[in-house]
Amino acid sequence: MGLIEMSMWLGLASGLIGILYVVGLIVHITRIRILQDDENSKRAAQIHEYIKSASMAYIKAQFTVILSIISIISIILIVIGVVTGSSLVLWTGVAYLLGGLSSATVSIVGMIMGVLSNVRVLNALTKKGLKSALSLAFRGGSVTGFLVGGIGLVGTAGLFIALNGFADPVNVTQILLGYAFGASTAALFARVGGGIYTKAADVGADLVGKVEVGIPEDDPRNPGVIADNVGDNVGDCAGMGADLFESYVEGMIAPMAIAAVLGSLDLVAYPVLFSATALIASIAIAQFVSVSPFSQPGRTLTATSILSIIAAALINGVVTYAMAPTIAPAFIVGVLGLVAGAVVGFTSDYFTSPLYKPVKIVAQNSQFGPALTILSGLSMGFYSTFIPGIAIALAAVASYAIGSVLSTTEKLLAGIYSAALAGTGMLAVAPIVVAADAYGPIVDNAAGLAEQAGYEEDVRSLADMLDSAGNTMKSISKGYAIGSAALTALALLFSFASVLSSRSGLRVDQVMQTIFNAGHAEYGAYFIGGIIIGVVIVAVFVAMVIQAVSAAAGRLVDEIRRQFREKPGILEWKERPDYERAVQIVTFYALRRLIAPGVLALLAPIVIAVTGPASGDIWKGAAMLGGLLTGSIGSGLLLGLFQGNVGNTWDNAKKFVEAGNFGGKGSETHKAAVVGDTVGDPLKDAAGPAINIMIKVMAVSSSVIIPLILFGL
Template sequence: MSEILRISIYTGLLAGVVALFYTLLLIYDILRRSIPLNTENEKRAKEIHGYIYSAAKAYIFSQYKVILIVISIITVVLIGSGALLGNSILLLTGITYILGGISSTIVGIVGMLMAIQSNIRVLNTLSRKDLRSALTLAFRGGSVTGFLVGGIGLTLISILFVALNRFNDPATAGQILLGYAFGASTVALFARVGGGIYTKAADIGADLVGKVEAGIPEDDPRNPGVIADNVGDNVGDCAGMGADLFESYVEGIIAPMVIATLLSNDLVAYPVLFSAIALLTSIITSQFVATSPFSEPGRTLTFTSVLTIAIAALLNGVITLWIQPQIMAAWVIGVLGLIVGAIVGFTSDYFTSPLYRPVKIVATNSQFGPALTILSGLSMGFYSVFIPSVAIALAIIASFSIGSGLSPSENLLAGIYSAALAGTGMLSVAPIIVAADAYGPIVDNVAGLAEQAGYEEEIRDLADKLDSAGNTMKSISKGYAIGSAALTALALLFSFASVLAHRTGKSISDIMAIVFNAGHKSYGVYFIGGVIIGAVLVPFFVAMVIQAVTAAAGKLVDEIRRQFREKPGILEWKERPDYERAVRIVTYYAIRRLVAPGLLAILFPLALGAIFAIGDVWRGTAIVGGLLIGSIASGLLLGLFQGNVGNTWDNAKKYIEAGNLGGKGTDTHKAAVVGDTVGDPLKDASGPAINIMIKVMAVASTVILPYILFI
């Protein structure tokens, strides 16, 4: 192990351990705070919090039982195949796969449970202290998920790389590390799909009957679906998003490492070093939330993110110059990734924030009925895709051009490595982005608890202020997630080529010509066919998820209507709704529907490659290469569009509810509610699930397909 490699890996290990220690301090700080029960409001809030906590645990453990079955089967296949073939690489890949699955599970479950433990404490802080104290505590609750992402990811990658270095072959170590990424992806895919189905089925079902039919406010305790809705915020936007960006984070580090093993030992661990410096920076800058001079929570969180990006870029430049001045081009590329991440995030903010024209245009058009709400929202959604997509494309081109100089004798390979490294740069600040995103469901629940427990209007208004900032950060993080997913999937695509080069002994140029060059005389037609199949596979996946949300929401609508019909005292505050039955219904249908979309993403590229490889293995690689390219392009567009348009409709509704254009109860408001309802499954179910779909297809192909084709 070279000196630079050793410094980078051990810096990554140090940063990971520090982040985990900091996470333990955050957990201790949250749990040590008592939950007072001095007033009726506080007792009622504690009771509702108990419903949310128990229902969330019931759902999340039911979901992970299903996920455990899937990852156990894949683990047995990988380890069993390695044992039968006498292949130690495949066997160790199975071990790293299960470690990746366990890591993702810990991030999702612990992060979600701590978010729920935080919400009641944030409400108590808000009612006893002030807005700043409540904001700080809510952000710390979200930071548990954020710093688990960085802490577990960097710690395990560093430890595994050191352990695997016994092969004295970085290429083999990198290939085995891909198993860790694959395990994280598998768990994240099912967690994101299941959590998305649950949260949006609950949200839509509760809104359609409560707000539209019965005319009662959102989060009204008379609504039987309200607890399921509160639970959904946590299993979708906290557990699901945490698992999503965890697998992006580790794949963004591992993919360029795999490519660099064919290039230069000095570059293998640079993604670890860059991410480690950014993680330590994030821990420091996260303290700004408690001392910010800004009175608005949204400005505080946004500035914290920008500050993190700026300082991480500067520190990485100084350290790279000190350790190895010859690879400063790699630092430039990492910074380029950071800049692209900011562009993607803030473009999403512009198109989804009620402060700017797009949301106001949609809200204004709602005066003319739901049809124009939908049409104006669609146009804003499509506009929102242009800038981030072009920024990502230009970043890939620029990274390739700049990075080609890292190794003039291997400029193609160096360019590929650099394009992958841009994804590392973008994802290096994922911990702070995840922290801000996980803040969202915490304050959403705070607003819900304040409403349901009957807190005074002043407290509810402050809770809404916190919630408004949470909506903004969720919009930014969703754009960031799909943008980073595109770069990560592309990096995994290049690592697929690198693994094939390593296994077959062919040059990377030959592999690229076969797998990705549509003009190749023998395999171009298969590549083009794969591009088309990959492009249409994404909307097919989206349809499966939306259909699942629709079916589950329909069942909940029937249940809420039944309770209102059979228990008329509910709306008169004389009878308690059966919250538990509503939760069970949504849980049952979400669990039933989460498996099929996940298996489609994992198995389809493997089956397609195996079928077309019959008679000519390179034909199979060409069609899978096209499939992955097509899915990335289609997934980037559909993911950005769905995440943005859903939030645009949501915030147009909130803009009207704030008293604009007539306010609540008007026809304008009803039209906006329809738009919000249509957008819900797009922004919180199918859209975010695309992030993981395109990555899991790429990593599954990289880990498993070479063994199917070149056994």
């Protein structure tokens, strides 16, 4: 059995182990009873039911829309394949559908388990203490995290095994790009819809409750509080899970497609081998949370992330040198990706954690009013993009240089393969990163339940300690997500050039020179024009998402004000707020507004590409599309990192003030910090994370759809 067969079967086996591990976690969590042995726990259980029913209603409505879009696109591809007799198009349509269903499964199951975990974590906190609650919350998040790795490997390796006997590796990997495209499409709409929902609810509830009325966050008198709790789950559990799932599979498939054109089956196999080994290592390291010697939850989660990177590197080194010593440079490239991911993640931690200087500077400036809160936060947000950008650039350049030794004849193609493989390395520990991120909304909801149900101050302070660690991990994962998106989109850009090479019969260097060489007399203007369009289209996408959040939040503000005005007994604890109406409003606007940004990302590459055939030269369209993807990756990396970090900087500056610094809660400093937090909310949890998927959707659709448009079926 050759390396390609062993790697694919190992990938399939590792994926199944990951899924079985998730099944065990689900059984363990659902067997824990929801305690109702006193008035506080009864109230918490009742609020939990509100959150659960509203979350399920929203996710059902959202994925009805998303799966309808996925089904229509896949049916179109399948019908075209049948009518034209093109097995490539037919199987691409099937793979596209499977990718969309896989992404939906990760998103839906992860969100459900996040919701089921929150009240159980609160019970564990009150009955067994901080460490038990931390372990349970991380297990709840691990359902999403290890579904990413398990389903991703089963889908990628399983499809390769199933198709390998019916098509050559080039066509098989192009069909796998269809799987990635389906996952990206589902993730884009899930991320946009979830982001609009969660931030509209958060902003609307805060603007009236905390700023106008002066009641605490998560106060049960606020009609928007349940919608806010629901938003944590549909945004960070469902949205982030789908986001990093599609990154995970694209991180494997893009270098596989390049290696297939290169003609090396060993290099086709290696991304799956690296990811499969890292998944097993991550499952082992995940157990560290339960036995950690650290008393602080944040230190435990940070140590778990670091250990997963070290374990993935060490075990992959042993496996590579045992199974494939001739491609050892590929292992070094994978490690470069792991290191780049760590740099990106922990730089985000530095700029967003209240332990460090940037957050304290923003909090200090809030003493002088909201204008300086905003300005100081903006400066820290832009500073925070520098080190991650340099790290990603160095990883790509160093990987290219190392990878050129993988082939003596096709050095260019081997180099771009290695640059793509760095993305595989960065994403190899995505299961742990997603688990730590999905931990965040679980403990956020647990802290909210403690506040709303009237638990004692000691319980609420412990819940806040868990929540504080969750905020830090969410900051790290958002930085990690956009960093990996940039490398993955770069890999997909290279796979686009490789697919064009295989379809056109030109060498890859000829394709690259044509579509990426701005000095080329005939195509340079098209490439430069594409870059400009790529830069501004990301800005338009961001504007659409923020506008959607603003519209939904404004409508929720009107509703909360109406309830306070017409039911004055709410603030006196004499009347129950109409939580259901608030949830309905946010749901309606989120579903109404999620379509347009997604359609923009799907159609932009197609519209750009057809300008070539319309002018009589398909390479003009290809050159402009190459520029579009290049420009979108550059501006997307900047705006994604900036928005994710600046939003969390403002959020934690507010929390730093609430901890008693610079006047504490209720002070003018606090009011200014709340304004910063409110401005940052749609940036860090809606527009910023959605950019991750947008740039990858445009890149992967270019590899799947555009060659069919340019060169026929």
